Amino acid sequence: MVDFEELKDALINGRKEEAVELTQKALEEGISARHLISNVILPASKVVGDRYEHGEFFLSELVQYGDTLKVVMGPIMARLKEEIGDERQERVGRVVLATVKGDLHDIGKNIVRLFLEGNGFEVLDLGVDVPAEKVIDVAIEYNADIIALSCLMSVTRDGVKEVIDELSRRGLRSRFAVLVGGRSTSEKWAGQIGADRWAPDAVNAVDAAFDLIRQQS
């Protein structure tokens, strides 16, 4: 039997080969993809987020974790597909991700992308300083489920609100779930401007994205 603690430890500390090996072994032993996600992947992500918050992990560790997650999630997603059956949809969810207009910070957004991709989401990253119209045009074209917006500065918060307002103006508000994050945003504020979810970090962003997809289907 694969020891989940060992697998978590390999994940958290970026030991890629070991993590892949243990994951494959667990799947061979018949452990379900869902079980692995909720008992290994999500708890490991929580530990990583916590260590970052307390100054034990830094950007290198976050990037390494994101990389490890990506390779580990390959076999898990393949199994998940078998478990759900192909009849529904083959993808977890599609996300259009952008840092809002006027804002140039992208380190955190890129971490969020790594984490989302690592958990099987398809992510189209539009980069930084992206105007509302463009976010929406691309989301339509890409047939996205979620629009995820990053905003690091209090002065660029209007850029988030503009996307939501523009969606309503175009009668598209219910078509996309809007997920918001980045320093300078808060849960309260996200609620006030009509976003569907807010998350404080990349780990919770993944939880929130799963929730949003669940609510949509």
Next chain:
Amino acid sequence: MGGMTSLERTAIALQGGQPDMVPVATLAISRALWEIGERPRTAINDPDKMAKAKIVANEKFGDDIVVAGIDGCFVEAKAMGAKSFWSDHMPIVDTRYRVINTWEDADNLSFPEPHEHIRMRCVIEESEILMDKIGDHKAIAVVVSGPFSTACNLMGHENLFRAMVKEPDEVHSLLDKITDYSIKYHTAFKGIAHAVAVLDPVASVETTSPRQYEEFVKPYLERDMAAIAGKGLIPINHPCGDTTGILHMVADVIPKGSPGAIHASYGNVETRPMSLKYLRNVLGEGVQLDPDDPYSIMLKAVKKEVGDRVCVCGNVDPITVLLEGTPEQVRATVRRNIEYGAEGGGFILMPGCDTNPYTPSENFRALVEAAREYGVYG
């Protein structure tokens, strides 16, 4: 006003001394262009307009330090081939386009002479004009980029932070080259600026661990700052964000025996558990926090820790206080800053980072007026 000129006042503070009153800088940089009806887009490559804007803004707000340059954290990377795009504030490096994708790219970087690259040349000329027109009584500080942040601009942040773990030797060799080139540019300000502020915003502990700072940031900054000081320029180290766990190194890169300063937001005691822990370690568990002002109190800790070695700059929050606050809030924050930071000299009052161009004039004015009112040394 007191008996000293802005330049004398600032120079004494940068040497760790106590002038007639606390020197103050507004850091109204891209905003200065608005004051002459320009925007960065229309004026950035016109040194005459840039210098004029800075002088007009300085006359309007009456602060002690005039900053040359605008896109300080990006100029070196642009000269080495990085692409940029426009935001409202300034042209910034687009890290989606990477100059360095392989180590071979790093071997083939181009290093144009500072006078031959348009951005470098324009900042040099702007600084020349400022020095010529007001440099006899105002302090002129030019903003440039630290080697580590330049490396990020060339490689993309994730790639650099991966490589530091997996290919440290290659990273060192890249940083070495970037440092050589940066020194060429930074020392070109000899005689045409008083101080060189090296911006290294990716080197704060929001991203870089103290161990990485010691290995990948400090040695290169040390070399850069020594060269800057060697030309009679005063180095200022700006790691931008949280300095918890790296503060001593941030101060140590200023060459021993040379005047110099550090400038950052130092950490947010409201949102960062490690900043609060640090503050309590230094000032004791009973330290009083200021509601709605997580930054000012950091000055007290920073001054206590490294104030004997370097001049400390800060720490009015550019967003919540200067941009979004009222003049009254600005005045109250200035008062706290001076209470925590000014004792014994070696302190310059300024925002914790570059300011937003939409900052209300009343707030810039309040910053300077309050500094004059509360900042007189008895």
